[in-house]
Amino acid sequence: MSDKPLKVLLVEDNPGDARLIRELLAETRGAPFHLEHADRLSLGLERLAAAAVDVILLDLSLPDAQGLDTFVRTQARAPGVPIVVLTGADDDMLALEAVQSGAQDYLVKGTVDTNLLVRSLRHAVEREELTKRLHVVNELMRAAVSGLDIAGIFDRVSEQVRKLIDFDRLSIAVRPPDEDYVEVYAVAAEGRPLFDKGYRWPLHETAMGEVVLTGRPILRKNCPEESVYPHEFAVAKQHGIRSVMFVPLKSKGRVIGTVNLDSCQPARYSEQELKTAQEIANHLAVIVEHALLYEESKELATLQERSRLAHELHDALAQSFIGIILELDMAERMMRTDVGSARREVERARQMAHEGLEEARRSVLALRPAVLEKMSLYEAVTSEVEVLAGDGLTVNASVSGNPVPVTDEVATTLCRVAREAVANIRKHAKATRVDALLDYGDEALALTIADDGVGFDTYAEPSAGAGGFGLTSMHERAHAVGGEVQVESAAGGGTRVTVRIPFAGAPARRLEPQPGLGAQREGPPPIRVLLADDHAVVRQGICRALDEAPDIVVVAEAADGIEALAKTRALRPDVLVTDVRMPGLGGIDLVATL
Template sequence: MRTSVLLVEDSDDDAALIARVLSRFVRIQFDLTRATSVAAAREDLRDHRYDAILVDLGLPDSDGLASFTEIYSLASGAAVIVLTGDDREELGLRAVELGAQEYVVKTERAYQLLPLTIAHSCERQRHHVEIEELTSALANAVDAIATLDASGSCIAVNPAFQAVLNYAPNEVESTPVLDLVHEADRSRAGAALACRGMEELEVRMVRKDGRIVPVQLSVVARARGRGHFCFVRDLTRQKLVEGKLASAAAITAVGSLATGLAHEINNPLAVVLANVEEASRVTADLESTISDSAKADFIELRAMLDEALSASQRVQFIVRDLRAFACADDRRGRVDINAVIEACCNIAFAEIRHRSRLVKDLKAVVPALGSEAKLAQVFLNLLVNAAHAMPEGDVERNEIRITTKQQGRAAIVIEVADTGSGIASSNVGQVFDPFFTTKPRRPGMGLAICQATVTAHGGEISIRPRDGGGTVVHVVLPTLEAELAENPLGAQTEGAAHQRRVLVVDDDPLVLRSLTRVLARDFEVASARNGREALDLVRAGGTFDAMLCDLMMPELSGIELHELLERDDPELAKRTVFLTGGAFTGRAQTFLEAVGQPHLEKPVDLKTVRELLMELSHTPHSKHASAKWLGT
């Protein structure tokens, strides 16, 4: 074992004696370096590191504790041992208080023990450095950490603890950690604290502001029964992701089930509908031939056929609506809010029918811009929540009322009101928090996801008690007209000189940016990264005088986009210039020959591109797509 030592000693006799003592010690090989002054030691320590430093307190350029203080500041983690000819104990103790590992009074007996003194001091210094490093790591850890005494009370916490639970360190000192755990989880957390080893569990903790935080709690027993260390990891983000994944998985499963049901049900249902309709037609023709004595039975038969037809059509609508709701496609387009709510009412009616009357007052007339599937999930969740707020069996006394109305032409207001158990005023501010729930065995994610979806659509959602008991959920969504007013792509300015509008579509971001930049000198340019985005722009009301479109793209190619535009916006389909990378499939070659529209190979001549687009856009687009998609 080798130990490097710097001796700061001006006495040649003492230095020689120390060197002789250290060289005779067998178990440790000491590599000794000497400096005769503080200045010499300072110079040496700039370039070298040592395991231990022996400092005489009486040096030519410094004296007393001042010598130690300067050397200690340069020690870089070395164990510093004070050598002194002054046998005053107070001086040695003061040096230890300032950071010395040991002080040695210069006597023959002390010199004989010096090798062991150095070894023990180095070991203590290593432990001291490790403790400092560990303390720093714990203080700066991302996870919240609390040190508990034997009674389970906090005696120290790191800064992350404040970040997770919003308590300052002095606010939780002497506080039992179980007081910070949600009351429903305290018994499990208490059982973990009773263990002597390590326990790990998921619990809910309560922040200072009352918010509930899901955490992973790891409890490690301290030595000799002195208490525990608690490591607290915030799982909020993880649980949000898990909730969204679970929701997506459930929707996917419902979608698969709905698709299978549609396949299995629609074929026999078509036969039932056809036969019932035909039976209704035949009985109508036979009505004049029925005798008076059989009239009553015949009328009853007609009523039965009408009921069978109505019920069969209801099955058809439910399967259709279920498939629409379960669709994972969250692309945005024109959404008829009333139709979405009707579909959700059909799906939720099985939960509602035994609990409450359902009243619909749907007066919204302007469509929204959004994801029909995502909004359907919001309204279905609100309807099911309203139904579960009321017990079964008292249908006449209970009511769920869902209304839609216009707030000018810019917004749609949707309200879902119920006469159920209501919500405590103290909980109103928490209902949209993730994991907040008053229902046992429910994750508490439904309203949080609703809020996230509505916010992503540029809307607002709030909840309030209903006069007379129950709850009202208030949702405001912007209309398609409001979206187009904010984005003038889809609306022309009255009386303004027409500027030619061009849509550039390419999946290569560098090509897309460069073409957009160059063409912006002569056109009002919109860009899309693939055919799907381009189609969404058109369907959202965008009107373009010409389009420059890559032919081969991974998501909705130029060929497929053209085919859809021939139906949705045939004039824009005729005003398209295609770009190719030079590689042609048989289908692409056939397509270009069939449509007879200009196409250019990359890299393109920008002058040619400008000329083609100028020629195709020389007259404004004659039909605004916005009018079609707004339904006006």
């Protein structure tokens, strides 16, 4: 939080309570408080209409307003201002209602000291700021979903940035690989921008170049006097720029460009706003990297296959943001109850974006998974499975037989199957333990991943083709290298997935079912949901959201309406969640057919 005074509006009709609050705030150390007092709600609302405040201390029992209505009317007048309610000792239930309705905190009169009051006010402001940032990040991702052409979405991006930091001009500059310049990539300005898209700044002897080379942001509070480089000084003097921030765009530790904000007001930006700008830039970097990758894929589309891949990549990248948005929505739901968990969800969403970017880049270049570039097959499979340890599961990975070299195609297939199995466990299984075995047999290489989760009804699953839980890609990958996948499960008794790939020249043998999938779980059966959507990332995000409910299990997924119809008739789920538009058979026609 910045060191500037916090503007506090106290709405309290009791003179003694108001005097005590004023005295307590006067005793505080560090950043001071500027307190204004109103003894009626009507006067408080008039004050809110006149000028902004940072936080409101609100008594819920006033001469002209009583109970929860006092909070509702105040929040409606100042929706973006955090409110801390004041109650009597016998009004705890009312205070809790106010918190559930959006108040940041409540204080009981007669129990408040300086430390408690100051901590409550500062935390209320901090939580409100974090909530605003989460909303902005969420909207940035939503803007990205609308298209991968950065020029087409930059107006929406700049609108969200302005909610946290005011500016006269906002621009993004990107350094092309191995070039000695940075190029203006996108611009938003009130009036004509200083430089159009495509304008190039030298990498050396410019502020943007310095940020790219050092990775450190630059804050100028008094331009042009503080301007260091001749070109920067001339531009600031010519266009009346008084304050400016240059912030690095960092992606996976690499500076790919800068975010630049300027204002015609001197001392417009503080160190705190510089930190906020860097936080925004960290999220914008992912959007810019995806847009650059999409442009790269279009440039590669000189052959028919590359052209097809460019279209698929566009859809995949755009849809990947939907899964990220679901993560951010979850973070917003956590914000008022668990700020730490909400921050972790935001970081998880950003990590998902970086991982999706890396896999998309490797798809464009037709490369095998990155993990196989630096690990053995067993180490790579283990790293995929051990992701579950971060979710609190017990993970045991082992290898048997004599390891022999395998082709890139086989190694890639096993890693992809392991990743898909892990994703299914995280989305559906509600497991506590996972065992993985990579077995180098005499005739084949086999990977088995078993969990002790809720399982599903195997008798209702088709014996060939795609089973439930999004297994279509597993079967297709295994078949492409001459292998097969077997799925064994029992309701309440866990699931075992085995992929077997014969060595060259070895006969193909069908996998035989194995006993012992785990002990049956007790308790009422969960609500069984079948999820139908033609975008895998959307299904992943929805499954993760449903996984928060202990009494709900997704028994199967379908990638189109025809598959959903067959699985619904076979599995008879309690609930069908379907997209309206899907290939072959849309959601409305699907429901009508059922």
